[in-house]
């Protein structure tokens with residue numbers, strides 16, 4: 001089976017982390033977000049990957065190359081994101097039989113992907129608390145006969161999760177009309193498949209869409225928890241690793257460091273002396289965490305330095321960030337209410353009581369900078385020494 005993996009998106013809700021990196025290439029534990037899905041598809045028997053790319057396409061091409069884990073990889077360019085059917089249409093010339101469509105910014109549990117592949121043609125579904133906000137499956141026994149978008153009175157709470165396996169014939173059905181919201185949508189292709197094939201559904205055991213920065217934290221919490229501890233790098237005898245901690249080859253952990261898993265310390269990272277890293281934390285390649293620094297439940301991307309006397313909690317730091325000595329992230333409001341963040345100009349609740357900051361690539365903070373919960377710093381921001389940053393920059 002061929003797998004079309006949609007990875008053309010600009011990831012505007014994930015800004016500033018997507019300023020230079022496409023969302024599907026953001027790190028989730030030991031690989032990019034979309035590689036988890038590619039790997040699940042390969043484990044389920046895919047023999048060819050077709051990546052639909054657009055925004056910052058080169059980053060995707062560089063990672064997957066022409067062959068990935070022994071599987072040929074092809075690319076389809078989608079210059080404008082005009083919809084999911086439009087995206088699959090970009091891949092059409094490469095398709096020759098039944099094919100799966102998976103989303104590069106969704107995380108699936110691999111077992112469910114396997115089940116989806118075994119029950120082709122089929123779609124994925126999950127139980128939603130508020131099904132009226134989604135496309136609800138219309139079923140006849142085990143067979144899916146349609147999807148009703150945002151029904152007022154849904155008959156079930158089983159909603160479509162998007163991923164599907166389509167019969168080869170559907171290649172000819174991709175030229176759908178523009179929908180009311182102006183997109184070419186795969187749901188319109190599916191309507192024809194429901195009418196002409198017996199389509200089953202696979203209920204996903206676990207699944208999440210990764211659209212906003214705190215969801216990147218959640219994705220990392222999921223995939224870091226799935227890692228088994230292993231030490232391939234150099235860990236001082238006077239450092240303590242508790243729980244599942246991975247120290248990759250070429251990483252160093254100095255005396256006086258305590259790491260509580262799940263945590264992943266990637267190749268070339270340097271931690272300590274005297275630092276405290278708590279789960280679930282990802283320290284990317286070439287990250288430096290120095291003396292008197294505490295990092296908790298955070299994603300710290302490649303090349304970032306937090307060298308002296310700082311606290312970082314429940315935060316996402318982009319690439320090549322530098323925190324001046326004594327930079328402190330506040331990650332809890334005095335009134336204990338969930339922390340809000342501005343996403344595309346709108347204040348949105350993250351739903352998280354503990355939530356720190358989101359810092360774009362190349363930012364440098366001055367010494368003694370204090371960052372308020374939910375603050376977003378654009379790529380390349382500079383703060384002055386002693387600054388207290390309560391608003392996004």
Ligand code: TTP
Nearest residue numbers: 006008009010011012013081082083087104105
């Ligand atoms: P979206 O989440 O709608 O878009 P996005 O990923 O660019 O994020 P944002 O809304 O924050 O800007 O897309 C969902 C997935 O589908 C994502 O993996 C990208 C993919 N996609 C395409 O590849 N091409 C398309 O035309 C569309 C609409 C989506």
